[in-house]
Amino acid sequence: MESSSAPASVPGIPPALRGVLPALVAIPILVLLEWGLAGAPFATYLLSIMGVNVILAVSLNIVNGMTGQFSIGHAGFMAVGAYIAGVVSLSLKEIAISGLPVVVSDQVFLLLCLLVGGLAAAVCGFLVGLPSLRLRGDYLAIVTLGFGEIIRVVVQNTDAFGRALGLSGIPQTAGLGMVGFWVFVVVLVARRLAGSSHGRSLWAIREDEVAAEAMGVDTTGYKVRAFVISSFFAGVAGGLFAHFVPIINPGSFTFVKSMEVVVMVVMGGLGSTTGAIVAAMFLTLLPEALRSGFTAMGAEGSLAQKVDQIRMPVYGLMLVALMLLRPQGLFGTKELWEVLPRWLPRRRKGLA
Amino acid sequence: MSQLLQHLINGLASGTIYALVALGYTMVYGVLKLINFAHGDVMMVGVYMGYATAFALGKQAQKSLLGVVLIFLVAMGGCALLGFLIERFAYRPLREKPRLTALITAIGISFALSYGFQLDIGFLPGAAPRAFPEIIVPTEWLIIGDRDVVVWNWQVMSLLIAVGLMVGLQYLVFKTRFGRAMRAVSYDHRVAALMGIPTDRVIAVTFMIGSALAAGAGLLYAIKDTSVSPLMGLYVGLKAFVAAVIGGIGHVPGAVVGALLLGLVEEFVVGYAASTWRDAVAFGILIIVLLAKPGGLFGRVAAEKV
Amino acid sequence: EKKTQQPASPETTDSSKQTAQGGSTAPATPPAKPAASDTLLLGVATSLTGGQATFGVSTRNGIQLAIKEANEAGGVKGKKLEARVYDDQGRPEEAAQAVTRLIDQDKVVLILGDVASSNSLAMAQKAQPAGVPMITPSSTNPAVTEIGDYIFRVCFIDPFQGFVMAKFARENLKFSKVAVLQDNKSAYSIGLTDVFTRKFTEMGGKITGVESYSQGDTDYRAQLTAIKKTQPEAIYVPGYYSEVGVIARQARELGLKVPMLGGDGWDSEKLYELGGTAIQGSYFSNHYSPDNPDPRIQKFVADYKAAYGSVPDALAALAYDAANVAIDALKKAPDTSGKSIRDVIAQTKNFPGIAGAITLDEKRNAVKPAVVLKVGDGKAEYVTTVSP
């Protein structure tokens, strides 16, 4: 089973179409989503959170999965994006572009803020990527973690960022369409990357840095680039987050959040974009599903009164159980369509 | 001047606790190459075990020497068992799998413990912090001036224990057969098995020692800061991990030096600069140390011959 | 081009825009109907896990006690009341998610919670546009009720509380030099620090220094050593009891014997356990005193103790009050639509709460006196009442 080349692995599509095909498919879906769920705030909210988590997981997967660098500070980049985009957005709040309907003008501003937030995060990603020239494995991990914590402290001490109370009043302009658009972009980038020479170079670094370097791969450059791209999207995710969550505060971007994203990446299978997507969706839904499950058990009685706290320890145990069941992650390093045929039609013997 | 001295003592005292926790971290990392994110939470569980024991002993008995020893024994023994179970069921099945896999189960265990202990069902303690009983009655060991500088008996005790443990562990790792086995397992457990080393047992025992250490450290920590809470492990665990990395993770004296350094730096940042920036400085130091010495102060970056 | 300069065009009444800007505009969507016809569902979102879990637990207990009593008294409009309690883990985005679920899925008629102001802020911004009234029992940050006309609180606000302690310290205790030790992770603590520092200085006092810690810390010796150097007459510690008790012990350990001053975050049975003798002789401002001989209060204390085994802290009392205000409104309202309930709540006057009589002002904040308590052996003694 080969683990590469997305473009080549989808047969039967005229080459001229392949470049734009995903966009052609995605746009109507996004439009449908935005309209279809207009009256369902909870579904919208959950899907938005899910979208943000997908962006985070897919982007982290570029560094952790594809490049094999071990970053556990993704929440830090997310925070940079969230706060920068939030502050910019707050300052633009009173303005609209004349001649455009307000809704459109809002989306234009939102896009602008997201880009600014993303770029700010990308710059941070560059700064954090630099140490990766010298550090490996767990040492790199702890540096990224430390970086995330430093960002948290900075935010906590900056009045412009609302300190511990956080920023509120950011225009809530990020709808499912915008979230979906960025999910689409990040997935497209990740997949197309994986199918290109660049992606192969990243894998080569993951497998053996010395050999990759000897085969002409600018390993340091690639590592830094992977960091930059990954943190750009984390920043965008943060920016989106800030535009549909009524208030952002430092407590939302602690290393626990980073860990959640790492869990998504590993659970999806290191290097597998679809895996990261599925895991992110699953892990976002899990707590809510547990909530539904426990609520269904009845609201009376002493145990049921405590139901909602039970979610978290159960969530922890489920992580353990899932990893034990599928240690290689959902799809291993493969993608959904490479694995699915094996699961679906018939169970091959020899595969216990 | 007296203030400086007091800060020095405070810094050493908190560094000592970091050191004790960091020792366990470093040991487990040493053999498993696993960042055991649940380590802090194991420590927390240990403290609660000690707390329960003290409670069961009652106000008088818990202060007697025997009582104290019993409390430590129960907590450390209990945690050794807990560590064994965690290793056996959450880490061992993943031994041959990518390292990150075990990291996730570690995170899972950490969530389960820290959130689980916030429940108040049955014997579980609930989220509120509790006062840890004064099992060691604090007495001044040294007083300078008009209580300008005070050194307490438990501060001296913790420091001695930390240094003693460090020496002991260093001896264990470098001078004993078991230590040699540990190191062999840490580099390559498959080959270690070819040398006749029972790798599973070595790892399990290391884990148990590490967890027992965590419990001991946790008790000293609770004695020092007089409280226990389900979330206490998260924070101390993180700081201890940072300390271990500063010293060079896997390196026993390094963990202690890194921890004392971290304790002192934090103390002085708070004492003489802005207390709000303490954590930023702590992590800043970490990053600077790693940039200057990518393997930590004492660690070696694994020699790789091409 | 300034949006505000445009006349309110149809576009600008886009609901999401208003959420952000706050203000008292009518909700966009009609209020939801309760799920089952024989029960009225109240939504509660609060922190049952995480650093502030104990506050959430007290809050939940207080609410459930009120509901139990209401049900025993025959319910409301012939229906039983039920609370659906969701944990927000102390994170605003989780709080927003929980509230959205309560409104959209569970169709609750009203929302109670949270304690921490940042979470309440997030919740309010979901409740307001949905047109579901929300009462926060104990979020004291002024910004919370400014979100919109559906958001109420049954407690006083921080500017008042900070003023109370500044006044008490300056006028009753006659202190002129006070140091501050704040919790840098808590908006509540920072807010109180601001007010206290300003008021205390205005009254001619001097702040000798401001130090910070982070919630979850357990070692405050560095800060205390630094404070000791400034030789204050008291330390204002507007934090949570979980830290304050330990701070007191460590202050004594370092030879810092001056009393400590604080706010409602101190109020918990655990304070006396955690602080031991070290905390005795300190003062804090609070919403109520469980010592109050008023039989109504004593009954509440006794009932609560019977149900949960501990003395109700202010958070439990306020939650109980909030729930009762809500239940009262449900009874009085002509129907259970959000708008009717809101209108009734807004009329609340002299409602006999455990933590003082509740009168809601036009900003939907409770105007009520604060009490100052002195920490004694295992409980706090009433010292004085300060009215706004």
Next chain:
Amino acid sequence: MSSPELTPEQRADAPLLKADAVSIQFGGLKALTDFNLSIHKGDLQGLIGPNGAGKTTAFNVLTGVYTPTSGNVFVCGERVNKRKPHQINRLGLARTFQNIRLFRALTALDNVKVACRAEAFGDAEAHGVAGALTNGTPLPVFVSNLGALVLAGWWKSLFLTPRFMAEERRITERAEHLLEVMGLSHRRDEEARNLPYGEQRRLEIARALGTQPKVLLLDEPAAGMNTREKADLMVLIRKLRDDFSLGILVIEHDMKLVMGICEKITVLDHGETIARGAPEQVRSDRKVIEAYLGDNYLETHGGAA
């Protein structure tokens, strides 16, 4: 018998690879002392010596893994002492590793494709981030490089431009061709780590060829092969030299192979060059026999010359 400095054929004046008095030390250990070497197009040279003589170290210095303590290395006339391995590789120097270092979880084809990628990039890449950092490039240039880097190549892959697709196709074709040359076509889609040892060795060569080198350095290519496979390999190496017009330098302990294919052999011992010359010459060199071949060798293989 030709003297080592002279070569009979007409060759380009600058050697493709030249080591000039290169030395390197590890702590107190002199792993390589005053090492000289030059390789021209079409050369097939050998590097032999006892274990630990410094052969692999020489490779490491030449390819930029280690920086020489003194002396200079030139690739195609350019001094590369402080260059990064990937930059040196792009100048036309490729190698295999003694301890096989394949991209273990990638398929055989992808292993080669990684190497083939280099041609797909413009100049911006050559100066990459590392280049900009290490060579003290002024900030603006560095930034524009960075921009170019991020945008130029990755852009194309995003939109699957026809040029990009064509490039990818070319890469795949070339990689497949190289697998075929090395007799590995049947392993195309198998993960490298699952190949048997000997095939891994050949895959390493295929991968090295992917970078389109002018000079190929092979570190014990025949290790782990049986006599028959070694014989095939000898033919293959010669063929590679001819078909790809390479200069080749081989480290090998199998004398039959070395003596059989190399035109010139350098012998190292304790980091020092103790002999150099044609196979016959080296084989009968007293010092070489003492240090490396052993008396036995002369007895058993003496007559073969």
Next chain:
Amino acid sequence: MSAQVKTLGERDPRPPLLTVEDVKVHYGAIQALKGVSLSVGKGEVVALIGANGAGKTSTLRAVSGMLKPSGGKITLAGQNITGMKAHQLVPKGMAHAPEGRGIFPNLTVQENLDLGAYLRRDTEAIAADQEKSFGLFPVLKERRKQMAGTLSGGEQQMLAIARALLSRPQLLLLDEPSLGLAPQVTETIFRTLRDVNATGMSILLVEQNAHLALSMAHYGYVLETGEVVMAGKGKALLESPEVRKAYLGE
């Protein structure tokens, strides 16, 4: 369904030490051994030759407990050891110098050697044995304090062999001991192997250098794609035209 095994020459009768019966090995879905049977007698040197990927390494791994066979039976000195873990087999007298050498790169040479004698407690005898291996490979003595990972390839190979010998095994499994060694050193090693064999140690030897291996082995097996296809006395195999053609390139 084992293939026809062509047997050449009569095997010298010896009490059996190791018997491998119909052992199968799978790596995931790939079957590497399809049922290999062989035996090693007490004091015997047995060579296992075969092309790349034939399954030689897999056979040794199955024997030494590095991997669990998916079928078949292995006995050592009459005891069924199928499925036992590697560390349980070392005390029973098994030593395995694995493919890829398996030294501990971040331990010093000395520490690596010490680990070879991990289970032994006869300190003096260990010291003596160690001196012997230093005699064999003088360079190891020079480099006692060096990190094993920085040794040259050949030096690492020497270390791996020396370490395996230090456990004083009854049965020594060697996977391509001559890999990467200078001709002279290869000779030294094979001479040593002869010597230790003379003291009664049995050896199961996997070697690409079929000539060298078969000329020293008492008995040999030829493995092809996971099956034994030929067996016989070392000399006899060496002379058989099939072997000469397939493995000696003649």
